[in-house]
Amino acid sequence: MSDSPLLRVSNLTVALHLEGGTSLPVRDVSFDVGASETVGLVGESGCGKSMTALSILRLIPKPPAEIVAGSVNLSDVDLLKLDSNGIRRVRGNRVAMIFQEPMTSLNPVYSCGEQIAEVLRLHSGLDRRRAWARAVEMLDRVQIPNAAERAREYPHQLSGGMRQRVMIAMAIACNPEVLIADEPTTALDVTIQREILALLDELQAQLGMGILHITHDLAVVSESAHRIVVMYAGQVVEEASVDQLFSAAAHPYSLGLLASRPELGARRSRLPVIEGRVPEPSQEVEGCRFRERCPFAVDRCTEEPPLLEVSNGHRARCWEFERVQREGEWPRVQ
Amino acid sequence: MSSDRPDRNAPLLQVRGLKKVYAPTSGFFSRKSTPVVAVDGVDLDVAPGETLGLVGESGCGKTTTGRCILRLIEPTAGSITFDGVDVRALGSRDLRAFRRRMQIVFQDPYGSLNPRLTVGSALHEPLAVHKIGDPSDRPDRVAELLRKVGLPTDYTHRYPHELSGGQRQRVGIARALAVGPRFIVADEPVSALDVSIQAQVLNLLNDLQEALGLSYLFIAHDLGVVEHVSHRIAVMYEGKIVETGPTEQVVGDPRHAYTRALLAAVPRIRTGGRPKPVSGDSANR
Numbered sequence A: 001m002s003d004s005p006l007l008r009v010s011n012l013t014v015a016l017h018l019e020g021g022t023s024l025p026v027r028d029v030s031f032d033v034g035a036s037e038t039v040g041l042v043g044e045s046g047c048g049k050s051m052t053a054l055s056i057l058r059l060i061p062k063p064p065a066e067i068v069a070g071s072v073n074l075s076d077v078d079l080l081k082l083d084s085n086g087i088r089r090v091r092g093n094r095v096a097m098i099f100q101e102p103m104t105s106l107n108p109v110y111s112c113g114e115q116i117a118e119v120l121r122l123h124s125g126l127d128r129r130r131a132w133a134r135a136v137e138m139l140d141r142v143q144i145p146n147a148a149e150r151a152r153e154y155p156h157q158l159s160g161g162m163r164q165r166v167m168i169a170m171a172i173a174c175n176p177e178v179l180i181a182d183e184p185t186t187a188l189d190v191t192i193q194r195e196i197l198a199l200l201d202e203l204q205a206q207l208g209m210g211i212l213h214i215t216h217d218l219a220v221v222s223e224s225a226h227r228i229v230v231m232y233a234g235q236v237v238e239e240a241s242v243d244q245l246f247s248a249a250a251h252p253y254s255l256g257l258l259a260s261r262p263e264l265g266a267r268r269s270r271l272p273v274i275e276g277r278v279p280e281p282s283q284e285v286e287g288c289r290f291r292e293r294c295p296f297a298v299d300r301c302t303e304e305p306p307l308l309e310v311s312n313g314h315r316a317r318c319w320e321f322e323r324v325q326r327e328g329e330w331p332r333v334q
Numbered sequence B: 001m002s003s004d005r006p007d008r009n010a011p012l013l014q015v016r017g018l019k020k021v022y023a024p025t026s027g028f029f030s031r032k033s034t035p036v037v038a039v040d041g042v043d044l045d046v047a048p049g050e051t052l053g054l055v056g057e058s059g060c061g062k063t064t065t066g067r068c069i070l071r072l073i074e075p076t077a078g079s080i081t082f083d084g085v086d087v088r089a090l091g092s093r094d095l096r097a098f099r100r101r102m103q104i105v106f107q108d109p110y111g112s113l114n115p116r117l118t119v120g121s122a123l124h125e126p127l128a129v130h131k132i133g134d135p136s137d138r139p140d141r142v143a144e145l146l147r148k149v150g151l152p153t154d155y156t157h158r159y160p161h162e163l164s165g166g167q168r169q170r171v172g173i174a175r176a177l178a179v180g181p182r183f184i185v186a187d188e189p190v191s192a193l194d195v196s197i198q199a200q201v202l203n204l205l206n207d208l209q210e211a212l213g214l215s216y217l218f219i220a221h222d223l224g225v226v227e228h229v230s231h232r233i234a235v236m237y238e239g240k241i242v243e244t245g246p247t248e249q250v251v252g253d254p255r256h257a258y259t260r261a262l263l264a265a266v267p268r269i270r271t272g273g274r275p276k277p278v279s280g281d282s283a284n285r
């Protein structure tokens, strides 16, 4: 971790109070995002990525969810301690968020331009005319052709990729310090995905914002992220620079995620798979939460491993990380 | 996994000049006032035991092609021959019998299963509709289907919401297999799944092909996924096939600019990483 990160999430723990009892979908999660830095937060569905992201802006559904421990520091302010006015001033202004399905966050009855202008009037106090002009400017900035005309269109009139661009325009309208992108390209075609990823990189270079990019696909963040945080069943299981992760992954789960993506050129071979599924947040596991799916598991794994230091800036929650790195490959079972 | 090339001399499915024009639609949410030519003169061949990958971006006509072949929607023009039968000439009774030989697996395992039916009932239904087997031995057939797709046989009592996305997709595949088809249109069967679960479903489709000699039309927008399962690939763009050939040729030596664009878009793990950000200048706001 750097000395003074822009965003520092420390020991974040979220509880989920459901009829069957209380469970912990996010367990003691810590990571930093620096200025101009992209951090990839990666893991399978249900491992707690969105809960973590929503907690940063205190947007988790409450009830049933509740932040029970930890802190979220933006520069030197703990967002979890702000009153409701305070956090509202941060949302969309200093920290902005975009989601997988832009339709759910865009209002169908307002034109794209109106929605961006509204955000600007709220946070920047611009008057109507200036806010509209700036909204058009923002649409142009996210490379929407004929921005002035498109600003008058409604969300349903746009393709999925164009909608995501509108979402991004809205998110960066107030020049946020941090952008949280929760699976921004998961619902898009690979060709459109590539364009959106390039756009985010470009905007980061222009604006210097830190980006937390959430995805289930390591390949998606392998080009744009500087560092990667791998989550499994509510916990951070590995944290590394992109280089460290792809050349020397230290947690078996990361190896499994890397192995299961079909690679160009490896046609019609059997893909290695991580058998089984992620334990539910309510499911308590003795020791390591990945133990039951892990081909590297040994007796000691019934004792829960902490995040162990692998090398500078590289940590993994695995007793056997040295062996994992040595073998370096997810075993193929025939 | 054998990569032996299936016999290409005797296609199981032959599609020629397939065309589908959607009539103009009107209404608040639609701006289409002209007919949409969704599929525009498509030729395809699928051999027994072969997987033909159909790849292209959203809206290029992949789903329409797949559904026309099964006559879930009526083509505007063209011919479809399956195992010597002129599919377009079939009357409604013959069409129903014919559907035992051609099935479809949908992208969205959430939307394609009835939320009120247990897994057991969902698999029982096609058996009853097509009067397959004796009613008394249908529970055994259902259990056998679950085994085939790698699900525990006690999952018969579960409802779709009690399953993960990958498990729901397995049920969708089991449902397609229930009637004993020879050919399956798999319409983006893994696009909605996590990468880790995609691998399980792709392996399953390959295993079933080996065990049952199935042919697939495998539809996707990710050429990386298509390459992994296909013997041959057809690249579709704006309703037309712009390139078709053996997988190694299409991927290794693409001829059409659009194929090259699709290849370049495949997300892949690139080592090397991004240089560390320089905090300072660029971060000044």
Ligand SMILES: Nc1ncnc2c1ncn2[C@@H]1O[C@H](COP(=O)(O)OP(=O)(O)O)[C@@H](O)[C@H]1O
Binding pocket: A016, A025, A043, A044, A045, A046, A047, A048, A049, A050, A051, A052, A061, A064, A280, A281
């Ligand atoms: N509103 C909710 N009610 C009940 N459970 C929830 C709710 N939101 C999330 N969960 C549960 O919390 C866990 C973490 O979910 P989430 O953070 O959305 O995962 P991810 O984004 O990694 O797919 C999952 O087990 C999910 O089922």
Ligand SMILES: Nc1ncnc2c1ncn2[C@@H]1O[C@H](COP(=O)(O)OP(=O)(O)O)[C@@H](O)[C@H]1O
Binding pocket: B022, B023, B025, B036, B037, B038, B056, B057, B058, B059, B060, B061, B062, B063, B064, B065
């Ligand atoms: N029922 C329909 N009515 C009118 N147009 C349709 C209908 N279904 C699809 N289309 C249009 O046909 C084209 C091809 O769609 P589709 O076959 O679904 O493509 P793909 O599966 O490749 O995404 C698109 O322009 C789409 O909008």
Ligand SMILES: [Mg+2]
Binding pocket: A049, A050, A051, A182
């Ligand atoms: Mg999520």
Ligand SMILES: [Mg+2]
Binding pocket: B062, B063, B064, B188
């Ligand atoms: Mg489709």
